[in-house]
Amino acid sequence: MLKRFLKVLCIILVVLILAVVAYLIFMTVTDYKPEEVISLNVSDDTEQVLKKDTKISAMTYNMGYCGLDAGQDFFMDGGTGSRSISKEKTLENLLGMTEFIQSQETDFILLQEVDIKATRSYNINEYEKLKENLSDYSSIHCINYNVPWVPVPISKPHGSVKSGLVTFSKYKITETNRYQYPGKEKWPRQLALLDRCFIESKLPVEEGKELILLNSHLSAYDKGGTIRKQQLDFLKDYVSKEYDKGNYVIVGGDWNHAIPGTDSGMFESKQEWPEWLKEIPEDFLPEGFKWGADKTVPTNRTVDIPYEEGENYYSVIDGFLVSPNVDIINVEGQQLNFQYTDHNPVTLEFTLK
Structure with a gap:
């Protein structure tokens, strides 16, 4: 026996x-192995050209694949959730965020974690639904997460994922590219992780200059911060070179770092500073560049537990970096209480000198 x-x-x-x-x-x-630079297509490009000394606005918003609403936690942060609770809830979250975005009427919309086809969001093409509702914008999409099957958690795997960044614009874009960030986790861990990148959009400005608009999503989980340092060094070098050419430069997105000038300690919380959250090094900021962030409104909550006011740890990790020739008029975080995603949106108003 x-x-x-x-x-x-x-x-x-x-x-x-x-x-x-x-x-x-x-x-x-x-394994998805994108080239360092990939040319992207602009859908429904507009003809309107940027002008100097005109008030312009941009919003950045991490949509959390429309599955990280207030009632959810996430397994990679210590929770148990791995998918949106249902297809109906996914669509409800998408609709809520879309209606908010429409109400703001910003000139540029920079979105992160927008699924094209993924188990976690019930294979809803979130990008196509956004395009249907934002038909007066041109748009660009690029992939930064393309994995056939994420096998964890065992009880309910994250599954297949095809997701990425989306930029919407009311102004003409002459060129747009996907730039791969340097640095990768070791095999086999990297096989199930994002391929971090940014979308570069080049927009003509009167008198022959260009606005270089970047939609970026940096790493969050690398131990020791080695990969994050490589990414920040790469980004610093890129924006410095573009500004030296005489261009205007704006970087918006999810930095996955506490943005300088903000203080997470001012938000009431029963949790401690999470291990994944790092500060952006002081030597990162290129000379003359400025941060655009609202220190009074948290843009991210911890997702080891569902959202409960005063319980989660809150931080400001979403915002903008602008070159010296961009004047910031106002930066405003929108307190949506993480109703639809684990992030709050941030809007920047600016002029080009």
Whole structure:
């Protein structure tokens, strides 16, 4: 009896090992390996050209794949959730965020974590639905998360993911590219993680200059911060070179760092500073560049637990970086109490000198 049990156990172990090996081979072969720079297409480009000394606005908003609403937690941050609670809730969150975005009537909209087809969001093409409702904008989409199957958590895997960044614009874009950030986690961990990048949009400005608008989403989970340092160094070098050419430069997005000039300690919370949250080094800021962030409104909550006012840890990790030739008129975070996603949106009003 014991021999038969051991034999069955050995067979099960061999099958499990073979399954894991087969999965790793499959994931390695199908691993998304984007080029360092990829040219992107603009959908429904407009003809309106930017003018100096005109008030312009931009919003950044991480949509959390329309599945990280106030009632949800997330497994990578210590919670148990791995998907939106239902297809209906996903659509409800998408509609709520879309209606808010429409109400703001900003000139540029920079979105992160917008799913094209993913298990976690019930295969809803969120980008297409956004385009339908924001038809007076041109738009660009690029992939930064393309994985056939994320096998964790075991009880309810995150599943297949195809997701990315989206930029909407009311002004003409002459060129747009996907720039891959440097740095990767070690194999096999990297196989199930995002390929971090930014969307570069070049917009003509009167008198021959250009506005370089970047939609960025930096890393959050690398231990030791080595990858994040590489990304910040790359970004600093890029924006400095563009400004030296005489261009206007604006970077908006989810920095996954506490933005300088903000103080997370001012927000009431029963949690401690989370391990993943880092500060942007003081030597990152290029000379003359300025931060655009609202220190009075948190833009992110911890997702190891669902949202409960005064319980989660709050921080300001979403905002803007602008070059010296951009004048900031106003920056306003919108306190939506994380109703639809684990982020709050931020709007920047500015002029080009």
